[in-house]
Amino acid sequence: MRIVRSTFPTVIRLAVAVCFLPPGHAAAPPVKTQSPGFYRMMLGDFEVTALNDGVVAWPTATALPSATPEQITNCLSEMGLSDPVGMSYNALLINTGSKLVLIDTGTGGKLDDSPGFHGAGRLLANLRAAGYQPEQVDEIYITHVGPDHVGGLTHGTERTFPNAILRAAKSEVDGFLNSDKAAAQIAAAPDTVRAQAKAWLQFLAGLFAPYIKAGKFESFDEDLELVPGIRALATHGHTPGHTSYVVESRGQTLIVLGDLVHVGAVQFAYPSLPTSFDADPDAAIVQRKRAFQLAADKDYWVAGAHLSFPGIGHVRAEQGHYRWIPVN
Numbered sequence: 251m252r253i254v255r256s257t258f259p260t261v262i263r264l265a266v267a268v269c270f271l272p273p274g275h276a277a278a279p280p281v282k283t284q285s286p287g288f289y290r291m292m293l294g295d296f297e298v299t300a301l302n303d304g305v306v307a308w309p310t311a312t313a314l315p316s317a318t319p320e321q322i323t324n325c326l327s328e329m330g331l332s333d334p335v336g337m338s339y340n341a342l343l344i345n346t347g348s349k350l351v352l353i354d355t356g357t358g359g360k361l362d363d364s365p366g367f368h369g370a371g372r373l374l375a376n377l378r379a380a381g382y383q384p385e386q387v388d389e390i391y392i393t394h395v396g397p398d399h400v401g402g403l404t405h406g407t408e409r410t411f412p413n414a415i416l417r418a419a420k421s422e423v424d425g426f427l428n429s430d431k432a433a434a435q436i437a438a439a440p441d442t443v444r445a446q447a448k449a450w451l452q453f454l455a456g457l458f459a460p461y462i463k464a465g466k467f468e469s470f471d472e473d474l475e476l477v478p479g480i481r482a483l484a485t486h487g488h489t490p491g492h493t494s495y496v497v498e499s500r501g502q503t504l505i506v507l508g509d510l511v512h513v514g515a516v517q518f519a520y521p522s523l524p525t526s527f528d529a530d531p532d533a534a535i536v537q538r539k540r541a542f543q544l545a546a547d548k549d550y551w552v553a554g555a556h557l558s559f560p561g562i563g564h565v566r567a568e569q570g571h572y573r574w575i576p577v578n
């Protein structure tokens with residue numbers, strides 16, 4: 251037997267072997283899911299964990315309606331991307347050593363029938379995969395009340411994070427938690443969208459209600475240290491009370507941008523492009539440039555809610571433009 255095998259040229263033996271493979275040995279079907287979406291790094295003594303809630307494809311022209319086709323094509327091809335571009339939905343978990351702080355909560359799988367949110371809602375699974383339980387979260391800080399940032403606050407009518415104090419800027423939440431202001435907004439809405447406006451404000455109020463009922467909600471006036479090492483930074487524009495957070499430990503600083511940037515591939519190069527998501531586009535542009543310049547000048551870490559996961563990196567300034575350097 252040994253003599254016979256050795257006299258066969260290798261190529262013929264391989265051909266015979268392939269012919270006699272058992273039937274049904276076809277390629278395995280593609281699985282198509284990603285690995286758990288968490289990314290860990292240290293910032294001084296603080297442990298920072300980026301948590302991915304999902305990735306949703308957006309046509310760039312929809313997100314940046316005033317970008318020229320050339321700007322879009324050039325920027326995307328520079329990054330090896332093509333439309334529609336996958337937009338990450340990220341949140342951040344910070345363990346300061348004495349407090350576990352969650353900044354934004356993902357969609358919670360809510361509004362999953364809407365194309366802008368379909369497929370998100372994975373934050374809780376990724377938080378657990380990262381080694382934490384929702385009961386361990388001590389503090390929740392909200393950048394703003396986009397559904398991809400506050401949807402995960404509840405499951406049903408219950409708090410997802412039963413031991414956490416929820417904090418948000420007063421200017422962001424007054425519009426739906428203050429009944430007079432909510433009523434005024436509904437009254438001011440055009441007839442055609444009044445019912446939608448009312449449903450939206452009720453949806454938001456419902457997310458905060460169980461925390462308020464449990465005495466676990468506090469609003470703040472901006473630019474305030476919330477726990478040692480984390481302070482709020484008013485960056486209004488994307489929404490009326492949009493808030494970024496500055497995290498500092500042992501001389502290292504991270505700015506949590508929230509929604510100051512949506513399409514990193516284009517908006518670092520062209521920070522003056524407004525997005526279709528901004529309530530006050532001009533104010534949002536001012537805040538975007540201010541944050542980019544601050545991060546570039548000081549070499550701060552930056553985290554973006556919609557930058558490609560983990561959405562953490564540095565910013566470089568280059569003659570009126572900026573460049574994104576993702577974390578290794």
Ligand SMILES: [Zn+2]
Pocket residue numbers: 396398399509555556
């Ligand atoms: Zn967002």
